Structure formats: structure tokens, C-alpha cells
Amino acid sequence: MTCSPLPPDLSGTSPSHPDRSPGAVPLAARPLRQAVDWAIVSRRSVRAFLPTPVDLAEVHAILDVARHAASGMNTQPWRVHVLMGSAKERLSAAIAAVDNDADAAAALAEPYHYYPLEWVSPYVDRRRKVGWDLYGLLGIARGDKARMHAQHGRNYHFFDAPVGLIFTVSRALAAGSLLDYGMFLQSLMVAARARGLGTCPQVAFTRFHAVIHAELCIPATEMVVCGMGLGHADPARIENTLVTERESVESFTTYHA
Ligand SMILES: Cc1cc2nc3c(=O)[nH]c(=O)nc-3n(C[C@H](O)[C@H](O)[C@H](O)COP(=O)(O)O)c2cc1C
Numbered sequence: 001m002t003c004s005p006l007p008p009d010l011s012g013t014s015p016s017h018p019d020r021s022p023g024a025v026p027l028a029a030r031p032l033r034q035a036v037d038w039a040i041v042s043r044r045s046v047r048a049f050l051p052t053p054v055d056l057a058e059v060h061a062i063l064d065v066a067r068h069a070a071s072g073m074n075t076q077p078w079r080v081h082v083l084m085g086s087a088k089e090r091l092s093a094a095i096a097a098v099d100n101d102a103d104a105a106a107a108l109a110e111p112y113h114y115y116p117l118e119w120v121s122p123y124v125d126r127r128r129k130v131g132w133d134l135y136g137l138l139g140i141a142r143g144d145k146a147r148m149h150a151q152h153g154r155n156y157h158f159f160d161a162p163v164g165l166i167f168t169v170s171r172a173l174a175a176g177s178l179l180d181y182g183m184f185l186q187s188l189m190v191a192a193r194a195r196g197l198g199t200c201p202q203v204a205f206t207r208f209h210a211v212i213h214a215e216l217c218i219p220a221t222e223m224v225v226c227g228m229g230l231g232h233a234d235p236a237r238i239e240n241t242l243v244t245e246r247e248s249v250e251s252f253t254t255y256h257a
Contacts, residue, residue: 039193044244046198047134047154048237049161049229056084058195059163059230066188071180077173078184081216083164091164091215095156095208108207111223112178115203130244137238155204161229166205166212168222181225188228198233198240202226 059082071077083091098104119127132142140147158164167185169177189199205212205227212224233240 035194036190039190043189043193044198044240044242045200046161046229046231046233047159047200047239047242048234049159049198049231050234051160051162052232053162054197054231056082058197062188062191062195062197062230065191066184069180069183069187071183072176075173075177075180077169077177077180079168079170079222081166081168081218083158083166084162088158088164091166091212092157094211094215095205096153098208098211099153099156108210110206111209112206114206114226130242133244134239134242137242152204155202155227156208158202158227158229159200161200161231163230165228165230166216167225167227168218169225171221171223178225185226185228192230196232197230200229202228
């Protein structure tokens with residue numbers, strides 16, 4: 001596959017109002033395929049953003065694309081809180097205050113288990129690798145708990161992204177809605193990528209759901225799914241050079257004929 005190093009020129013298309021008829025291909029097939037593949041394959045988690053603001057209209061346009069994600073029975077379980085400016089700063093400060101208070105942080109409970117309680121191979125190995133690769137790039141030694149805590153704490157400032165997103169789902173729904181949510185989040189990240197914007201999905205926020213509920217007046221009927229930083233990646237920052245590995249198609253696919 002050839003991946004262009006620059007975002008493809010999608011001007012002239014209107015992502016908010018595409019021709020959604022099943023047979024229609026809005027661009028010539030090859031550029032369309034390249035554009036879609038490029039946006040998916042070149043997306044990375046961005047952990048250092050520039051202060052360059054992002055227009056609210058652009059955030060809206062990205063959400064306007066992402067809302068077309070598939071969901072079981074078209075339930076569309078996503079609910080999004082867009083935080084900018086002082087609202088974002090207030091939430092970050094409230095979470096950081098709890099995160100930096102060992103007793104308060106120990107009392108936190110997740111609204112749902114994103115990760116298993118007991119890790120097994122190969123998942124635990126992949127988890128460790130990405131963690132040590134990131135800390136290695138940042139020069140954080142194993143056992144340097146203070147620097148690890150500080151780096152982890154950058155999550156709660158959305159890695160300095162100008163836009164912070166908090167995603168919630170109704171507690172009346174079931175596990176399948178989290179599957180739907182994944183479709184929505186990936187669509188959002190790919191749409192952002194196609195506009196030259198970076199993202200970092202952040203489950204780190206879920207532990208602080210009580211703080212988030214209070215700060216954003218989220219009703220108890222909703223559950224925090226995760227957060228996300230959105231903005232322009234800082235190309236000078238070493239953490240943004242992290243490239244994670246993927247297993248080959250053969251390693252996870254069984255063909256039956
Ligand atoms: C739902 C979800 C939650 C995540 N939560 C965090 C997080 O809290 N903090 C973080 O730094 N990265 C987080 N990540 C990013 C993953 O570490 C990253 O996607 C993975 O290492 C693959 O790297 P890539 O996104 O650069 O391809 C999350 C990813 C997903 C999909």
C-alpha cells in the first residue's frame with residue numbers, strides 16, 4: 001500500500017452531506033482508497049499538543065462525520081462533552097487535585113472494567129512494551145515513580161490539547177453499546193486525522209468519573225466511557241515519535257473455505 005505523507009486534498013467534498021447511496025463513490029476509486037487508508041494507517045496517539053486553537057466549527061464538523069458510525073439497531077449511544085478554555089482547565093485542575101492526593105486517589109473506583117483484572121499473555125506483554133517504549137523515549141527509568149506519575153498525570157490535562165472531549169453512555173444500555181462507541185471513536189479519530197488534527201483516546205479519565213460528573217453536571221444515569229485530547233500534534237516532542245507495532249493479518253486470521 002502507498003501512503004501519502006501529507007493529508008490528501010479532500011477539498012470539494014462535503015463530508016457533512018455526502019452522497020450516502022450505497023453504490024456511490026464520491027471520489028475516483030483510487031484516490032478515495034488512498035485517502036481512507038492514509039487516515040487510518042497514519043493515525044497515532046498524540047501525547048503532546050501545540051497550543052494552536054481548533055475552531056469549534058471544525059470540532060462540530062468532525063463530530064458530524066463521526067455520528068455516521070454504525071451502531072446496533074441504530075441506537076447511537078454516544079454523548080459528547082466538548083471542553084475548551086476555562087471549562088477544560090477547571091476539569092483538569094479538579095482531577096489533578098484528586099490524582100495528587102494519594103488517599104483520595106486510592107478511594108476511586110472505575111465505572112466499568114476497561115482492562116481485565118488479571119492480565120495474561122500476549123496482552124500483558126504488549127501492554128508492557130508500549131509502556132516501556134513510551135517511558136524509554138521520555139528517559140523515564142523503571143522505578144522512577146515520581147516521573148511516571150507526572151507523565152501519567154499529563155492525561156488529565158489532555159496532554160495540553162486545546163480541546164478535551166469526554167464521552168458518556170447511558171447506564172440503561174448494555175456491553176454492545178461500548179462496541180458501538182468504539183466505532184464512533186475510531187470514526188472521530190480518522191475524521192480528525194483527515195483534517196490534519198491529532199487525537200489521543202484516554203481511558204485514564206474513567207477512574208475520575210465522580211469528579212467529572214460533578215464538574216460537568218452529568219446525570220447519574222450516564223457513565224463516563226473515556227476522554228480524548230484533540231488538536232495539533234507538536235512535532236518537536238519526543239513522545240509523538242512513538243510508533244506502536246501491530247501483529248500481521250496472518251497472526252489473527254483463520255481463513256475457512
Ligand atoms: C479506548 C482507548 C483508551 C486509551 N487510553 C489511553 C490513555 O488513557 N492514555 C494514553 O496515553 N493512551 C491511551 N490509549 C492509547 C493507546 O495506548 C494506543 O492506542 C496504543 O498504544 C496504540 O498506539 P497508537 O494509538 O499510537 O496506534 C487508549 C487507546 C484506546 C483505544
